[in-house]
Amino acid sequence: MATISFAQTVRLTIDADKPNLKEAIMEIKKQTEFDFLYNKEIELLYNKANTTRKVEDGTIEEVLNQLFKGTDIHYQIINKTITLTASPSSKSEAKGNQQQHIVIRGKVSDESGTPIAGANIVVKGRANGVVSDSNGSYSVTIPGDEAVLVYSYIGYVAREITVGKQREINVVLAEDTQLLDEVVAVGYGTASKKKLTTAVASLKAEKLQELPITNIGDAFAGQMAGITAENGTGAPGAAPVIRIRGYGSINAGSEPLYVIDGVMATSSQFATLNPKSIESIDVLKDAAAGAIYGSRAGNGVIVVTTKKGKYGDAIFSANATLGIQQLEKKVDVLNTSEWLTLVKEAYSNEGLALPSFYDQPLSSYANTNWQDEIYRNSTYQNYQVSASGGSEKVKYYIDGNVLDNEGIMITTSSKTYSSNGSFDLTLKPRLKMGLSYSASHKKERKNESIGGAGHQTGGYGIAGGIIQQSLWMPPIMPVYEANGDYGQTWQKEFMPYLNFGFANPVANLNETHDDYSWNQALAHGYLAYEPIDGLTLNAGISVIADAFRREYYVSPYLAGGGGSIDANFSNPAYDKMVAGQQNGMTSSWTSELYANYKKEFDEHSIDLTGGYSAQYFGIKNTAARSSANDRGSANAINPIPPFNNYYQPSINGAALVLGSDSYNENTFESVFARLTYSFKDRYIFMGSIRRDGSSKFAPDNRYGNFPALSLAWRMSEEDFIQKISWINDLKLRASYGVSGNDQFGNYAWQGQVTYNNLYTYGLIDAGAAGTGKALVPSSVENRNLKWETNAQTNVGVDISLLNSRINLTADYFVRKTKDMLLYRSLPTENGIASSIFDNIGNMTNKGLELALNTVNVSTKDFTWSTNFSFTKIKNTVDEVFTSSGYIPYNANDFLTSSGFESAIRIVEGEPMFQIYSYKVIGTFETEQQLAELANPAGNSEIGDPIIEDYNKDGVINADDMQRIGNALPDFTYGITSTLRYKNFDLGFIIDGSQGASKIMTATRNASLLRNQENTLKIFYEDRYRQGETGHSMPIPKVNVTGMRHWNESYYVQDASFLRIRNITLGYTLPKELCSKMSVSDLRVTFGIQNVHTFTSYPLYNPQSNTHNGSSGVAQFGVDDGTYPLARIYSLGLNLNF
């Protein structure tokens, strides 16, 4: 910009009466600091023009324009150097062609008269043009009067003007209100949405800007048809689970591919991005759209483009959001009075003598609501500042973000510092270079025990996890004892039947320190070169470097863990402390070379892309743990100081009791090509193919070919439709494509040998005859392992009606997954593995997606628009290899360890994730029923549940489990709406899901006093009472052993819901006020996130998905108690200046 201002400020006078370039230049150099670059040809060209040129007190541009008027000489000012070049046609003219050359000047502005800087002005049919300056002014040389100039600028409708006799053309560009003219990222390039032949959904920066969303996943909810974003957990910093067109795979992942500025990245990198740093998100839904990413696109592709600098002066922007958050919903459990009623009833039901402890007046007992103790109101803060701008040579964008989310559960928190930037340089007219980066540092305090059973920090968790405990803990128990200790030990005396592992969740949260930190960096550099018009050669390299560290420590006041906490403030267990650390490193690089060729001739246009890509991805982890509890003083954490509140995560000097490492590396190599051809802009064809090689397969099966074909017919361009005035756009699309999936273990095909242990021959003391290191095969080689493939057929229509006030996109797809990667059980006779990863199933997803966008009202002062999306997917498992008729979906830790095993099944011919359970059809009310009906353990009594004898064999056993529901919804939908009145705007987001069921494993122990625990209010109210009939829940008992199964149907609940995700009220300061404050835009907002969920689901979140402890992958259909969602009230400020 310094260049421009210098060029603009300097003024000079010139009087060149002789056609002598050298003299003219000398004159300019005398008056200014400009230098000139030119060659002999230019001098000849100038000198033969032979005219007089005179300028008084003009800018350098005015002087140069005057000097070169009527010649074919172009000038370019870079810093203080003026380069003179001859336009290509002048060369032919120099050879004697008598073509005329004319310079056209003018200004480009928008409808309000504001100059548009950086608009492109191109002579139609030529590749290079000029760009308007900061005043919107331009000058361009045209070959003759018949030339057509094309004026374009992002976000505005391009205009074409035939020059004719005009020499000054001032152009007004209209803002592009039609979404159809959007440009979308399609992988290795962009495409006009108009010409798309495939199913792509997009979300632009404006949408992201308007919402006070806490993470990028929230931006998806309800906004785009076919895309679900589930907040399985509300933990601060947690990433949402995003699925495109449902679940395409059972065991190999269903994770979409994330491409951030051309870099194939991970979901966690995507989740860490600040929504305000994003320019657009394009979701490639069907296989044909994603096929250019081949095997990686099996579950769809999410292409993220971060913000880029634009031509013009620097624009600074600041965003601040300040919020208060609280628990969205409290689960209704019993208070002390109700709990005592239940306990007394239970003792009486079983004929047990009630301990005298329960005879005291109500006021003498504690009445603890454990949910009140572990949840809190907390703050949410997000700040972002950015600067962007650009000149002809450099465009830049850079921002900094801080996101501070104090969790709503005590002790938990997440804090992220991040920065994004991009720099695009025009090195030479045909050579461009750029760099973009995203870097962040995230700190979180977590607690593994939140996540449910089997999740423990340092091996010390509590049964069921903190959230379950907060629901089960008897309200009669105090948080703290009179002596300041955590309430936890006295219970044994008065609750003899409380034999399940109860523990104070407050103690667990306070005394477990579990700190995570991540440093993430992602950088992408490219070089683009245009050797001839229309052909671009691109070379890009990207690097991802992530480092992860975890430090954990269990204090001596909790140590011992579990249900029998022996330690407390008054009796610290220093010998049971645990400390551990983990380090992980993710490194990845991608290098890509690709070429793009665009050509238009007559009514044909082609766009050809082809290239090569290589990628390496690796994660290496190391973990070490030490514990004073482990044998031998040499292993103890050293030193352990015996004073209170000492935080000691160090394992320095300790002998390790758990050291582990893991390696996960993979490589890809691909070639790809895509051709788009359109005729008359009406008939559009796209074909693409990608050949992928993956290190995850044996040499013979490494490569897979992934082709795609798609067609579109823009009917609205046909005459017979053009006559219909109310149809603005009508397009029919059809596509077929194949993509692949290799989201599974990195070395799965290999037969591996691992170290087993030492084996000593003879006696060590007596001089061993030999100590052998036993090495044994640990996995079977599977050279047949190959790509899981996804063949998807899609038909769709895009309609735009009534001045584009109504826009509808509808798609129907059939997605067939073949050779599904699953664990296949092997007869153990093979001696090495009980299962191998193999291609053993087929599955179909059929779906319908609708996206309806309407502008309901559009006047000067009042606008109202609505966006409605609807998705219905029907899943069928067509074929699966199994010996028992189903595959128990035991990917979840919890499902393998208690009565819920085989509760979620993959059954051939049925949708995946079927929920099976023992159907409770009432309670035993009469002796006759007891005598006649099959009862679960053979010793049921009045009031116990009646389980339907499904197979009618007179015995209740696992064969009587029947299908109660399915974890996948019948359909999902979303509504977003924006109202604008003068300077006020109001928006809301609603999303919903219908027909999914969930197993509430979190309440498995809270089923009506199995062992004196608290229970759900709804269970309590519907419990069997002596002498009454018609209650569906069983009789309360305190000493239930074996009689009740875990997996009764009352744990399976309908998880349908409608959620008001977001309401935002905004006020935009009027322009006049803004300019007085010398800011360009100012908007203040008030928003509520997670306003309310309408559902019959009794626990916190109908979308809750329990996380698998080992892999961290969210599992469908199981609610084992996950971090609830927060309702956030926030104030926001957006400022541009």
Add this chain to the structure above:
Amino acid sequence: MKYILNLTWIAIFLLLTGCGKSFLELNNPAALTYDKFYKTEADFQAALDGCYFRLKNQAPYILTFNESTTDNTFVHIESSTYQQYQFNILAISSSSQFIQNFWQDSYQAIAYANLVISRIGGSEVPEATQKVFISEAKFLRALVYFNMVRVYGGVPLYAEEVTDLDAVYATKRASVDEVYDFIISDLSDAVNIDNDRTEQQRASAKNKATSAAVKALLGKVYLYRHDYEKALPLLTDVAETSGYGLTSLENLYNPDAESDNEVIFSINYERVDGQSCTFAYNFLPKYSRGILPNITSNDNGDGIYNLEDNTVNRFDRNDKRFTLLIDSLQTLSGGELKKFYYTKKYLDLGSVPAGGGYNSASDYIILRFADVLLMCADAKNQLGDTPGAYPYINRVRERAGLENLSPNLSEEQMNDAIAAERQKEFICEGDRWFDLNFRGFSYLQNMLNAFFPSSHRPSANVKDHMVLFPIPADQINLKPGVLEQNNGY
């Protein structure tokens, strides 16, 4: 010119990333692949170490199958879901974890041995050593099949590395005869192993297959086939020419005196985490937690195998196998002072690591000289030479401090005497069920069914189908119509 420069840059970029074929070849640094392993002598030694190590897994099952099921021991944890208790009351189900695990563990040992046998041919291992390693692998394979055939009957046979997984689904059970033929063939191949060894290798063959071990096992196999003519010369050869002999009982089970010459083949344990005897605790009495030396509250002191009182009473009070190897612990149980008898064979009192804990170094003995002597006695008796059995059985009695067996026993009486002697000699060593079954299933049935009513588990009852244990149900489900279940399960 500039374009050429630019193109050069692109070319360099291509070269940097232009990846050869090896780009897609990745290996886990934490694991070796088959192709990289199985090459050198050290590799195959490590693979054999893995085979021997596998035998450690066999021991607990062999113990349960022989001790829990018979009159030797009872399990005090009376829960129907407790594995050992299921065997204790003879409620052996085809879905029993032990039945499944023993099947899997056995085939693991077989697969490891097969990998050695199949892959050593083309390796760098010197030919003489190849022969030794193959013999060791065959001995181990035979030992495992011998255990399997006595537990399950005929089982699918695998003579080499499995390369076609589909074939596993189609492999049927071999007949009992076929399995025995296979075992005999393996052992016959391995019998001259010592001749293939160098002097140095022979000196360091402790806990490895030796000619004596192969002969003793082959003799036992022939004995179990009731082919006494073939069994006798092999067994007497070991008894008379191998250099092995009886040692004192004090030394036999003392891990610090392992250099005795009675043990022909055993699994070695050390007082080191991961290398110690994992089942030693199981032979401690009930409530021994915190009572026996070194057993702290952190350790599992509640034993599994408590000796049946009536069986303990069968020992002569002067029998050193009673005075030295059996002890009792008095415990308050249900308000009553009770006496629990236990064996001290695996009790390693020398294990006193700093900071508590208990790692028993007591070895698991698979073949020992006393067994060979008693097998000689059996072979002689079965061949009709009852008097010829006396010297062998009396040597074992003499070591226990007992008088000679009364003379002039009939063949049947001698059979009973040997069975009784074996029970006392090998109690808690994993022999009883096999030994009684060897004498005929009805012999086993009569003896145990007469015993159980007055034992700790009056509900136990040996039924006809129990001559064999069940084939694991989960495996039958994987090979429907191919893998057949034993009768009665």
